[in-house]
Amino acid sequence: MRSGSDLLGLTWACHRRCKHCYDDRFRPYVREDLKRVVGEGQSAYRNIIANLPEDMSFADVSGARKRTLLVLVGGEVLIDGVREELFYPVLEEIGRH
Numbered sequence: 001m002r003s004g005s006d007l008l009g010l011t012w013a014c015h016r017r018c019k020h021c022y023d024d025r026f027r028p029y030v031r032e033d034l035k036r037v038v039g040e041g042q043s044a045y046r047n048i049i050a051n052l053p054e055d056m057s058f059a060d061v062s063g064a065r066k067r068t069l070l071v072l073v074g075g076e077v078l079i080d081g082v083r084e085e086l087f088y089p090v091l092e093e094i095g096r097h
């Protein structure tokens with residue numbers, strides 16, 4: 001039985017440095033470092049989306065099929081250097097899937 005949601009992490013780029021963050025790879029990246037970290041997501045997302053299940057649903061405890069959620073998470077996907085380079089293309093690819 002699958003859960004009701006699946007997470008798709010897009011990038012480590014984030015404009016904050018929260019002390020409570022669970023992973024120190026989430027942090028601000030600038031210039032070439034931003035391109036590099038966004039490039040990791042750019043090189044991975046098509047394969048990840050291509051391997052999503054055809055049926056994005058799960059069986060609840062009664063066996064009934066329910067739709068799952070695909071939750072897109074960052075870092076921060078709306079900042080300059082991430083939004084148009086990675087986030088929008090990911091949305092378009094999901095729409096084609």
Ligand code: SF4
Nearest residue numbers: 014016017018021026
């Ligand atoms: S990923 Fe979330 S918790 Fe971590 S630094 Fe960014 S905003 Fe803060």
